[in-house]
Amino acid sequence: MTPFNRNFGQGRNTKAVRLDMNWKELTKAGNIYEPGNAATYETGDWRTIRPVWNKDRCIHCLICWRYCPDASIISTDGKFDSFDYKHCKGCGICASVCPVHAIDMFSEDEIDRREEARKNEE
Amino acid sequence: MKNKVAITGNEAVAQAMKQINPDVVAAYPITPQTEVVQIFSSFVSNGQVDTEFVTVESEHSAMSAAIGASAAGARAMTATSSQGLALMFEMVYIASSLRLPIVFPVVNRALSGPINIHCDHSDAMGIKDSGVIQLFSENAQEAYDNMIQAVRIAEHPDVLLPVSVNFDGFITSHALDVLEVLDDDTVKSFVGRYQPEEYLLDAKNPVSMGNFDMYDFYFEHKRQQVAAMEAAKKVIEEVGKEYEAISGRKYGLIDAYRLEDAEMAVVVLNSAAGSAKGVVDELREKGMKVGVLKPRAFRPFPFEAVQEALKKVKAVAVLDRAETFSTLGGPMFADVRTALYDLKNDIKVVNYVYGLGGRDLRLEDVEKVFGDLADIIKTGRADKFVNYLGLRE
Ligand code: SF4
Numbered sequence A: 001m002t003p004f005n006r007n008f009g010q011g012r013n014t015k016a017v018r019l020d021m022n023w024k025e026l027t028k029a030g031n032i033y034e035p036g037n038a039a040t041y042e043t044g045d046w047r048t049i050r051p052v053w054n055k056d057r058c059i060h061c062l063i064c065w066r067y068c069p070d071a072s073i074i075s076t077d078g079k080f081d082s083f084d085y086k087h088c089k090g091c092g093i094c095a096s097v098c099p100v101h102a103i104d105m106f107s108e109d110e111i112d113r114r115e116e117a118r119k120n121e122e
Numbered sequence B: 001m002k003n004k005v006a007i008t009g010n011e012a013v014a015q016a017m018k019q020i021n022p023d024v025v026a027a028y029p030i031t032p033q034t035e036v037v038q039i040f041s042s043f044v045s046n047g048q049v050d051t052e053f054v055t056v057e058s059e060h061s062a063m064s065a066a067i068g069a070s071a072a073g074a075r076a077m078t079a080t081s082s083q084g085l086a087l088m089f090e091m092v093y094i095a096s097s098l099r100l101p102i103v104f105p106v107v108n109r110a111l112s113g114p115i116n117i118h119c120d121h122s123d124a125m126g127i128k129d130s131g132v133i134q135l136f137s138e139n140a141q142e143a144y145d146n147m148i149q150a151v152r153i154a155e156h157p158d159v160l161l162p163v164s165v166n167f168d169g170f171i172t173s174h175a176l177d178v179l180e181v182l183d184d185d186t187v188k189s190f191v192g193r194y195q196p197e198e199y200l201l202d203a204k205n206p207v208s209m210g211n212f213d214m215y216d217f218y219f220e221h222k223r224q225q226v227a228a229m230e231a232a233k234k235v236i237e238e239v240g241k242e243y244e245a246i247s248g249r250k251y252g253l254i255d256a257y258r259l260e261d262a263e264m265a266v267v268v269l270n271s272a273a274g275s276a277k278g279v280v281d282e283l284r285e286k287g288m289k290v291g292v293l294k295p296r297a298f299r300p301f302p303f304e305a306v307q308e309a310l311k312k313v314k315a316v317a318v319l320d321r322a323e324t325f326s327t328l329g330g331p332m333f334a335d336v337r338t339a340l341y342d343l344k345n346d347i348k349v350v351n352y353v354y355g356l357g358g359r360d361l362r363l364e365d366v367e368k369v370f371g372d373l374a375d376i377i378k379t380g381r382a383d384k385f386v387n388y389l390g391l392r393e
């Protein structure tokens, strides 16, 4: 027998799969060898609307933290801290459960346009 | 030690399964495969194998159970025919894409409707693009030999794909045939112990299989499957050589019969190849330069070997025991014609669809095909490239 070729799926011990990996480097059949790897898969670029926090209104009840399906509300010392925009999919659940309307959803396109305009002014 | 026995194709395949002694067999009965499972289940109840036999409620479940067992780390098998394979279709893709080396005989039978239980290759052709390796067998001997080799091919680390072993319903499955079976120890050491590199019950090395795969990775995993199929061509040949050493019987990707100096060739799968070889012998006596090419592996399609074997012939007839309803002929015709196209040798390739629903391929039918090929060579013209053989027109 000739020695094994292993012409695919060389990422046997790959902890994370990355977008820059080609078909030879990726794990065979998409098998996953490390638990908790969802953190390495950035779902933030699925987002078309972005939650934005209104610091003055927030009463730090953390209802948004409990409801966020993607664990994308970061809290520190029992208080609202920030959004994890790398994983927030922009579902808007946080905005709709917030009892004091301290989260607003803005279109990503609109935010991009505004940033572009600001850069041009500078 | 070799034993000559007179048994049917189904008995031969059940015998091979007994000698392989798989960890799990999950199957549902269907004509003409029923005997394989029935005979094997008696081996289980008699304690002649260590197999866990799972009596499932459908073929969809049969393949599902085999997938679960294989993913868990067991050597798993199932078996089916026709409608059963059609019902299994969804899970066949799961097995191949999860890269599980499940071996399963497919006793070829027509697909309904109208309802029919006899031989053609419509069932096998339905899964030709599913990523499983498909071996075809001319007779009971080849079905037996293919089963044993299939285990090694499927489990090879470069391959890791399901292998289906095809043989003709009733013609091969139910007819008594004389064949040589190997002794148990020879088979046992040939197939070896199954030691998967990764499996779900390996608590020390946890792995998660069958994960959600999006547009950013799925494509790469399909490319990996193609690479495995490519690797399978070499592995099929190597395993064939090793098997020859223990059995004395030669196995490769194709079987080229009297093709060295042939001007005309017939390409045909399974039992009909035997009839075609008989006709070739007769026509050779009359001085006609004729031969037969029988692909043993249909998936992966051994196009390099087909090109090599047919590059010097002038006219080829591809005999398909299945329709595609594309109005462009049968499934194998497309593959053979594509393989020969780039040779630029102006080989005329024509198609004959034959034997649907179990209609016999008579020797006169094969003679007629060679007669047609002779005419094509004489006139240099092949006007009708899709033909029906043995059909009342
Ligand atoms: S739900 Fe609203 S008020 Fe409560 S912590 Fe979140 S943003 Fe603040």
Ligand code: SF4
Residues within 6 Å of the ligand: A051, A067, A068, A069, A070, A071, A072, A073, A083, A087, A088, A089, A090, A091, A092, A093, A094, A095
């Ligand atoms: S928009 Fe959805 S995903 Fe993003 S932080 Fe709010 S609840 Fe979480």
